[in-house]
Amino acid sequence: MPKFLPLILAALAPLSGLKANPPAAHQLPPSAPAPIPQLMLEKLQDDGILDVRIVVGFLDASDRSISSRSVSWDIWKKLQDLGFENAPVPNPRDYGIESDQKLPVEELIVVQAPAWSGEGIIRVAIMTSSKFQTLDEIDQDPAKAEAQLMQSIHARQFLKAAIKEADVWNYTGHSREEGGPNTFKPVLTPDGRVDFKYYNEAKQGVADIDESIRERGGIPSVMSFVSCLSGPHFEKYMYKWARKFGQPFYFAGTQELIYFSENPAATVALISSLRATQPAKVVESSLNDATRINPATKKPREDPFFRFKPIPGR
DSSP: OOTTHHHHHHHHGGGGGOOOOOOOGGGSOOOOOOOHHHHHHHHHHHHSEEEEEEEEOOOBOTTSBBOHHHHHHHHHHHHHHTTOEEOSOOOGGGGTOOOSSOOOTTTEEEEEEEOTTSSSEEEEEEEESOSSSBHHHHHHOHHHHHHHHHHHHHHHHHHHHHHHHOSEEEEESOOTTTTOOOOSOOOBOTTSSBOHHHHHHHOHHHHHHHHHHHHHTSOOSEEEEESTTHHHHHHHHHHHHHHHHTOOEEEEEESSOOOGGGHHHHHHHHHHHHHTTOOHHHHHHHHHHHTOBOTTTOSBOOSOSEEEEEEOOO
């Protein structure tokens, strides 16, 4: 036997009784979010409130109309039909809005209802991005233009605070292709079209979400984009954020164009399903049932138009 072999065996002997180390975090398999029934109940048990926040973006159309306020009111009415009642007039600062004045109820709406579990309440805050009904009103009146700018700033503040604080975050509005959620009047090209090149390069909405997630150090349990092609546009960012923070969550996104008239029904279908602590597949079915008929073709869409899917945390 070589004279150095006993030395080697002696050095290895203490290691033989050790257990294998667990795999490092980056070697762990993807982590899935808890099932929706469990997740919603856990959020209710935290403080007795499931905090849902809805941002209605600047919904302008080619005819220069703005549908933001009517979409907000329609969501409000549909929630009332489900038994939600107006909450006390909110302090804007409780929702991240830097204003010492109470906002008109039609601009910041807060409703609540008992949770179907019998424990706690579901509280829904809805913020609209527009004070007016048409772009012409804003463009032709400097005072209205200033008031609209402040409303857009407040809506953006609400959007960012909602990402940092809410359990369920929902955006309903334009995707601006990959620009992301937007609360301001559109940037236009010289010929009057929406400047998608600007939005795709600036990605201000995506940047706002990214900044807010970083400040929170985590992600809302549910992130929903009721906007055109939000699945193809934004799903990749969901995976990026989930991996960065090692936190799984649920993402709702569309696979094709969605119309203003569908936004309230889809938004309320999501809230109703979560309130009822339905499984994820049922939540997805509810979203698709609410948007079954394409308003443009008057024909049924092929499933899945909406996807409601878990995003793994690793």
